[in-house]
Amino acid sequence: MLTKMREEIDEIPAAAARLLKESSEAIGACADALRQKDPSVVVTIARGSSDHAAYFLKYAIELQLGLPVASLGPSLASIYEAPMKLKNAAAFAVSQSGASPDIVAMMRGARLGGATTISLVNTLPSPLGDAATIAVDIKAGPEIAVAATKSFVNSIVAGLAIIAGWSEDKELESAVSRLPEHFSQALKLDWSALIEPLTNADSLYMLGRGPALAIAAEAALKCKETCELHAEAYSSAEVLHGPVSIVGKNFPVVGFAARDKAEASIAQTMSKLASNNAACFITSDKTDSANRLPFIETGHPLTDALMLIVPYYGMVESLSRARGFNPDKPVALKKVTQTR
Template sequence: MTSQMRREILEIPEAVERLLSQGADPIARIAAAAREADPAYAVTVARGSSDHACTFLKYAFELELGLPVASIGPSVASIYGAKLNLGRSICLAVSQSGKSPDIVAMTKSAGESGAMTVAVTNDATSPLAEVAAHCIDIQAGPERSVAATKTFITSAMAGLMLLAEWKDDEALRQGLRSAPEAFAKAAEGTWPELRAAIAEKHSLFTLGRGPSWAISNEAALKFKETCQIHAESYSAAEVLHGPVSIVDDGFPVLLFATNDAAKRAVLDVADQLVAKGARAFITSDQPCKAESLSFVRTDHALTDAVSLMVSFYSMVNEVAADRGINPDAPRHLKKVTETV
């Protein structure tokens, strides 16, 4: 039986197309406001998959705009009641439901502290949207599976749309326009060779560098959330500093590589891990000791990274089925976690 998670993965291209059309004008207006505000830095407020989207956008904004981005722990406001000086900043608060009290509290506090606040949410009438000065509706449509898929992708894409308009970046706009078709193809890949290597394994690494490290973080969460596999995400720059000690013969490693400046470094780490006994898989067709996974490129390295996540979601849904686990109802979890 097809899972709800799988149905929602297949809805990703349509959701992104809807975001590109219906979200274009509101996002352009917010980008114009951001240019006028001319922030010195950005901050993000999020948890879980939304926080991984923020990590992705951190790299995107730093690389493309030269704008430093820092993550703020929501408990700074909700638990500790601390006031931050956020004058001359822009605050991106990302939450699919827009209901978590700590995200709402931190966003409200950020606005009161001088930040230009932007809610990125799947509910434009949510408490988060109400406290933010601006709102981006990610247009994902209902997402019923506990594991976020559509909302992660559309949150990341909404942030890239904001970046493209803020920078007036035609190359990124083209990458965004090409994404729905690429994502439809990516959703068909299930990486059977990686699934076979995982089999009954209970631990693995996911790795990336730069924007693809954010993708790696989301992948590790989904392995835990939907498959009950202990997956740890590391930057390819960090894994050899200590975590590599647990690698033994056949230890599975999934490396996310995109066609950007970090690709060669990720390939080099893959080679070193294979030499230590790992069974490594990589989203690259460059010569390498790791096994190549299929991938679908867009017209830009940043949207390429998002495309890899679509392929991963399709694969991890199958891993859950292989293990007899219902990915729509992970144990101990519910769809909306309202953290104080």
């Protein structure tokens, strides 16, 4: 039986193509507004998988535009009612539902504080869409499975399209335009080598650096959500400052490496962990001691990093079933979480 989660993973290429076609006007308006604002800082507002999408966009903005990006805790507005001075800032809020009260309150606070505000949402109209200077419909379509997949991917696709226009980077614009075809290729990649070592595992690490660290964070969350498997995401540098102490024989470690300047560093750390007999898997050819996971080269480091989540989603859906769970309906979770 095909799960809803699997169906929605398979819809990623079509969803991305729909977004790039149908939301192009809003994406262009965002790029124009950001160039006009010329912010000195960017802030993000999100929770859960949406926060991991925002984390990815943090690195993309910092790498492309040289602007510092900070995540705002929504409780600053919803609980503490602390006004923020953001007249020289831009704010990105990311949400599937656009309905969580604390996210909406923080977005309203950012706009009141002077920021140019952009909402990336899968539901319009919505309170979060109404709170923004510009709202972009990410066009992921209905997402029934509790664990977000295509909405996570499309949030990043929308953000990358905005960043490409904002920075007037033709190379990134071209890479974003080719994402649907690359997603189709990524769906065919086989990451089933992870199933056996993770089926009976109690814990594992997900490693990355830069944008790939955001992918590692999303991967760790999906393990917890769909498999009831404890997973933690670390920078491949940070893991050596303490967390490495529990990495022993057969401890699973997955390294998410894109074709960028951090790839060699991640591979080096994975080689060290493999020398301790950890069960190491990496999306890179730069190590002989860790198991290689197949990957797609897109021609741009940012889209390379995003591509890593697609075969992972397919694997974790299978892993959930192998561990005896229904990936569509995690016992303790709801599709829309409304926090204050």
